[in-house]
Amino acid sequence: MNRLLASSVLATLAFASVARAENLIYNGSFESESAFSYGFALNWKMNDPDDHGDAWGSAARENWRAKTGEFLMAIRGTWANTGDFGGVWQEAEGRGNQSYRLTAWCWTDAGWTAKTQEMKLEFWNWDRTQLLGSAVHTLEDLGAEWKQRELIAVSPDGTEWVRVVFNVSGAGETGSLQLDDVVLEPSP
């Protein structure tokens, strides 16, 4: 009986440990390349491998000064000739009335400017026709060192998908916003 109890406790502890480490985002470190291009990341590009992620505008996977591994996601200035806006998103299956925590490591080059730079949590219904709610964290006080940013929000009733968005508009000519180690997890 005691032995049974002990194994049950151990199993519970092991499960709790696994649950804490869970990242709902695939390829959050951008190490896996898209089948389409070196400049895109797997799971962060539409139809690669599914329709639950995408990149737009000036976003590009780069092998610069990654926080972890060799690659990061850069949203670049107009020097890249891809316009003054860009971003990436990915979504994971979720549920309503759950607190979600999004974290990401950010770096900006000296001279980088953008009118808008933010990370968002969006809560969508099952067929993703209705945006049920969202939360925004403006990315401020960044610089040429890695800094972690955090956004926590509770999903509304009816949430089936939790979408992570990094969005830049009004970028200047120089530098880029760089992202690495994106983690989305249920928070207690």
Ligand SMILES: [Ca+2]
């Ligand atoms: Ca990385």
